[in-house]
Amino acid sequence: MAGLLLLAGTAALLDRLFPLPLSRAEGLSAIVLDAGGQPLRAFQAPDGRWRFEARVADVDPDFIRMLVAYEDRRFYRHPGVDPLALIRAVAQAVGAGRVVSGASTLTMQTARLLEPRPRTLGAKLIEMARALQLEWHLSKDEILGIYLTLAPYGGNLEGVRAASLFYFGKEPDLLTAAESALLVALPQSPERRRPDRNLEIARAARDEVLARVAGYGALSAAAAREAAEERVPVARLPAPFLAPHLAERLHAAAPGRPVITTNISRDLQRALEDLAARTVGQFEATANIAVLVVANDGRRVVASVGSAGYFDRRRAGPIDMTGAVRSPGSALKPFIYGLGFEDLICHPETIVVDRPMHFGGYAPKNFDRIFRGEIKVAEALQLSLNIPAVAVLDLVGPRRFAARLAEAGVALRLPTPGAAPSLPIALGGVGVTLRDLVTLFAALADGGTALPLRDRADEPGGAPVSLLSPSAAWQVAAILRDTPPPPHLLPGEATATGRHIAYKTGTSYGFRDAWAIGFDADYTIGVWVGRPDGSFSAGRMGRDAAAPLLFASFGMVPPPGPAALRPPPPPPGTLIATQNELPPGLKRLRPRRDEAGPEIAALEGGPRLTTPLAGATIEVERAGDGSLPTVPLRVQGGTMPLTFLVNGRPIATSAFRRQAEWQPDGLGAASVTVVDARGRAVSADFRLIAAGG
Known part of the structure; x- marks a missing residue:
């Protein structure tokens, strides 16, 4: 008894002095997944290896059965060291005068993977001690998980998940019997058996595994014969590379997190990346495209195209243009009018005079240099006229307008830090991002309620903020829904899907940025086209360059739900009236400042x-x-x-x-x-x- 107590005490002391070396199992590659758990982009471990965490539950059960049958049939019964295998190996070595078979258990192999050592007798004894230590602290499935994470598969591939992704392009829970057999065989001699370098050797090793596990009853003979007919991969597949900008940003925000699950729809992401790559050739060699798609329900980012080609240096492809600060042009005008509707400064049927005006020292001009005279507010927004928008902003107040957007999570970047917001913000004299604009337009689709965009599946939803009253948001949305579609395109409701799409375009000064942001009941989509370096472009406008991409993107999202097939009814209390039926104070917009320019006499x-x-x-x-x-x-x-x-x-x-x-x-x-x-x-x-x- 005293001897057993002494042995137990010694083991406990050694365990305390020499804790398990688990750090190598913690140095993992990061992987970013789509909403369905499929890989979008992966990032190498700090040592340059592809090494992903893999648990028993992540792997096909047939693979586990083959692995145990081939490597360590008594794995679930021994304490880390298999006495029977050890006795057999010693007897065979003595009889033959050389090592005939090994006695390493899966637990001992796991210990060697955690703490590599030269193959000596002393190293083998340490492996055995570490194996007993592993079994003391961890369950059998946890030990297998470490093996599945660290086993070598040739080159810089470690772990069954990396091997499955790079050799077969799939997760290891979808392996066939032939694929499982190959992955069981590779760790025994990973460089010699690499299928991308030694195809016949790899095939022979796989077939040996199939034959042996069939002999042990872990696989039927018929299944083994059928599996032996499958082809062996001849090359490694490239690393997954979808939504690279979004994945990069999320990985940088949580560098120690091995798995990040997003809300991205893999198929939609691929389709939009292909669309951007096809379309960008229509523009000059330095232009680029960004597209952002958000599901209005929960503001889930379901697709994010940061550029038309990540590796295209001419177009500054590595820059994520969904987060680049740019001038919005006219894209903020809907929210100016929305605040005007909310404050009862104006109504969609209110008459506003589009004529030369001076607002203090500021004298805006319309984009086309033409003045329309008297026009309804709804038409002024659809035509994106500058002077009526500035007149309404002057009444709403630029500071109040900027503060309302900031409350909704969109901080306007002014040209001069610390400067007060002023009237030019109505015409794009401020900086925003594509994500900002999609945040704002998604609020219009949700009755005026703004929420932060959610990239990760586990990201909290955030607190809702009122950007506009429900009535004001409905009025703005109704105007944008009636905006004519881009040239040569049908309105959304006249297409096969029948979507009612509300949208607004924008073009910044010097044609640097072309925007189109639209929404229906289900999705909000934003498109940017321009030069990432911010240089002048040759006459590119939002309606011609970005709007067709917007409508094409809507054609790729899932079919519309019932709510997207009909315009929503006005909220209770919304004033529905013709121009003649409006209260006197709403019939005509009365600018706060009305300093006529020299052209006014001819217009009146x-x-x-x-x-x-x-x-x-x-x-x-x-x-x-x-x-x-x-x-x-x-x-x-x-x-x-x-x-x-x-x-x-x-x-x-x-x-x-x-x-x-x-x-x-x-x-x-x-x-x-x-x-x-x-x-x-x-x-x-x-x-x-x-x-x-």
Whole structure:
């Protein structure tokens, strides 16, 4: 008894003096997974190895049965050292005069993986002691988990999960019998048996495993024969590389975390990355694309394309443009009007005058340098007019506007740090990110309630914040839903899916950034197109460059739910009225500051023709078939809508446009007349002559 107590005490002292060396099992590669647990991107361990944590529950049960049958049939019965195997190995060695078979158990192999040593008798004794120590502290499944994590598979692959991903492109819980047999065989001689370098040796080793485990009853003979017919991989697969920017950011935020599960939809992510890669070729060599898709339910980021090509250095591919600070152009205007609706400063049917105005020392101009005169607020937002938006922001207050966005989690970056927000923020004189804009537009889809975006599956949802009142959010969404689609595209509700898509575009100064952000009941999608270095672009606009990508992206998300197939009803208390039915205070917008520019007199007098001018002579050149080119007709001022007539005949034009195209049927004198909604008219006589005639 005293001897047993002494032995136990000695073992306990040695265990305390020499604790288990588990640090190597903790030096893992990180892997970022999609919402379904499939790999998106992996990051090597600090020592340059691919080494992923693997538990027994993560691996196909047939693999575990094969491994135990081939390596250590009494694994679940011995205490870490197998006396029967040890006696057999010694007897065989004595009889043959050389080592015939080993006596290493899986536990002893695990000890050797944790603490590699030269193959000597002393090292073997230490392995045996460590094996007993492992069995003392850990369960059989925990010991197997360490083996499954550290076993060598050739090159810089360690662990069954790394081997399964790089040789078969799948998780180890999906292994076939043939694949399991190959992975059982490889750790015995990982470099010699590497299938990417020694195919026949690898195949022979696999078949040996199949035959032996079939002989032990761990696999049927028929299954073993069938497995032996499967091909052996001849090359390693590349590391998974989807959503690389998002994965990189999440890994950098938690560098010690071995597994990060995201909300990304793998198939959607791949489809959008392919779309961006195909589309970016339409632009110049230094342009790039970013796309962000958020499920409105819980604000889950289900796709995040940071650039059209991570490794494309010309396009600054490694930069995640979903988080780059850029000018939003007109993309913030919906929220300016939303606050105006909430404060009852204006209503979608309110008349606003689009004319030259000075707001103190600030005199904005419309993007196209044309003034529309009297126009409804809804139309001003759909046409993205600058002066009405600035007039509403002047009444709302730039500081209050910026503070409301900050409460919703979007801090506007001003050109000068510490400066106060001012009116130019209405036209893009501020910095935001694509993630910021998607956060804001997702709030419009959710009745005005803002929530932070969630990249990780385990990320808390965050506290909801009211960006806009439900009525104001509904009014803005209804206006954006009626915005005409990009050229050559049908409205969402007219497509096969029937989605009702509300969207807004934006173009920053110098055409640096083209934006399109849209939403329906299910998803909010944001698209950015531009040059990552912020340099000028050649006339690229949000409607032409980004909006088609937005609609194409909506075509790739899952089919719409019932709520996305019909516009939502207005919330209780929403004022639904025509312009004539509005209360007097809402019929017309009354700017706080109304300093007229020199052009105002002409505008207040009704419509004014700018092309053609009265008495003009226009030279035209016939086409090869003898036809004449169209003649543009342009107007300033007047109350929309306008009616165009040439030689007394109406000319078709889009509603609320201040220009039309007339197709002449011959040369000579012509007369154009434009009549506005108040009946005010302007006319001009002009003459068409042949070029050079």
